[in-house]
Amino acid sequence: MAKISLGVIFGGVSSEHEVSLMSAASILENLSAEKYCVYQIGITKEGKWLLYSGPVSGLLDGAWETHPQNVPAFLPPDSSIKGLVVLEEGNSRVIPLDVIFPVLHGKNGEDGTIQGLFQLSGIPFVGCRTHSSAVCMDKAVTHSLLSCANIEQAHYLWFYADRFPVAADTIKNKIKARLNFPVFVKPANAGSSVGVSRVDREEDLDAAILKAIREDDKVVVEEGIIGQEIECAVLGNRDAEASIVGEIGASAQFYDYDDKYINGTSQLYIPARISEETAQKVREIAVRAYRLLGCRGLARVDFFVTQDDHRVILNEINTLPGFTSISMYPKLWEATGLPYSQLLDRLIELAKN
Ligand SMILES: Nc1ncnc2c1ncn2[C@@H]1O[C@H](COP(=O)(O)OP(=O)(O)O)[C@@H](O)[C@H]1O
Ligand SMILES: [Mg+2]
Known part of the structure; x- marks a missing residue:
């Protein structure tokens, strides 16, 4: 069978640029070389697009940006091209792409901006479309819409x-x-x-x-909600499913940036230390919110479960959650029976449906 031509996009003009590099390195290491012909597309913090052909390790130390074989490349909105335009020594050539996998977090990558470009390009891509990406990115909009659906959130x-x-x-x-x-x-x-x-x-x-x-x-x-921080991974398009539920044991006063990526001292509990009844409620609300906001592909839905009365309170929806091999999203699917590489295959398959 012919290999799928896959463009993996990382970096981005975002305060989460470095997190994206970590997520992308894990994904690149776990994509099957037999199934995919992978093109690594990096976006610098300044917004420059480069086709990078160096080793995956170059993402983690930032060396990818200055790799001597980097060539400027960009995705045209023209849907008759369906590929990446690479600029080499004054000439351009097109690399056809079957699927795009954006591994971008935060502004410009997870907020619908780049998803709009993907939609125009006509190339299937992993994850949510423009509208649901934008809605889930903006916590004020998410709150307003979910309040209408009587999904409990913090005041x-x-x-x-x-x-x-x-x-x-x-x-x-x-x-x-x-x-x-x-x-x-x-x-x-x-x-x-x-x-x-x-x-x-x-x-x-x-x-x-x-x-x-x-x-x-x-x-x-x-x-502020006093209780446990609970996360649920959702996967699928219209028939999305929820994973086993996990819990974050933050080591700081709250789950801050250092606790997430620097100290490595926060703990993940899989399954979460909550009753099966509460976990089931979390899964149900996760899928309901996902469907209501029009998500596709994937999202991680985050909750609090209150200490006193075990109420399930939705915190936020992440449409491109952290994706290192120790991140909650892939860990939850692994615990549900879907190993990391197969999860990637499934996401790429969902992009094409
Ligand atoms: N209403 C809240 N009550 C208790 N803790 C909260 C609340 N909102 C945020 N936090 C803490 O702050 C962290 C980051 O907030 P969050 O809304 O998840 O933003 P981000 O999108 O940056 O992850 C949460 O993981 C949690 O530890
Ligand atoms: Mg959060």
């Missing part, structure tokens, strides 16, 4: 960043009136806990809001 409010310099007191008074401390202050559009703060005292609100504003032009403030 929250949101505001545009440019309101803060002119109406700081009004905003802070609303936070105090509507939410109990501690609260979590977050950029609406970010990920990997970048720009997220836990605020225990009113005096610390300004600093947290200014931090969130550096990442996005919308800020979400939520009441």
Whole structure:
């Protein structure tokens, strides 16, 4: 059987650029060489697209960016081309692509921006389309839509960043009136806990809001939930299925960037330390939210289960979750009976349906 010509895209203009390199390195190492002819396409932090033909290890130390054989390459929106245009010494050539696998996290990669380009190109791609990517990326929009469907979430409010310099007191008074401390202050559009703060005292609100504003032009403030952090992996198109449920044991005050990627001291519990009844509820809500927001391919749906009364509270939906071999999404499928390489095959198959 002919090999599938697969473009794996990594890096990106995003605060999660480095996380993408880690996810992509794992994926590249686990793709079957018999099934796929892989083209490694890197996007620098400045937004330059390069076809990289060096070793996978070059992603982890950043060496890929200066590899001598790199050539500029880009994806044209022209659907009669269906491939990557490579620019070599003044000439262009086209590498036809059967499927694109974007391994990009956060802005410009997980928010529908690049998905729009894929849709125009006519090339099948892994994961959610423009609309559901954008909706799930924006925590304020996700909250609003899921509230309409009676899916329980933390009490929250949101505001545009440019309101803060002119109406700081009004905003802070609303936070105090509507939410109990501690609260979590977050950029609406970010990920990997970048720009997220836990605020225990009113005096610390300004600093947290200014931090969130550096990442996005919308800020979400939520009441802190006391309980366990639970994650569920969903896979499929219209007939999506949920995995076994996992739990994060954060080693810091909350599951922050360092805890996720630097310290390596947070723990994953698979299965989560919750009752089968609660786990079943998590799975049901995960699939319901996934379908409601129009997801396809994959998403990791994150929850809290409250300490006192075991309520299931949806936190967020990640349409391109972390994908290293020790990340929760692939680990959950492995525990459900689908090993990493087969999970990749399934995602690529789903892209074509
Ligand atoms: N409402 C909340 N209650 C308790 N902890 C929270 C809340 N919101 C966020 N957190 C903590 O902050 C972390 C990052 O927040 P999250 O909303 O998941 O943003 P990101 O998209 O950056 O992962 C969560 O994993 C959790 O540890
Ligand atoms: Mg999160």
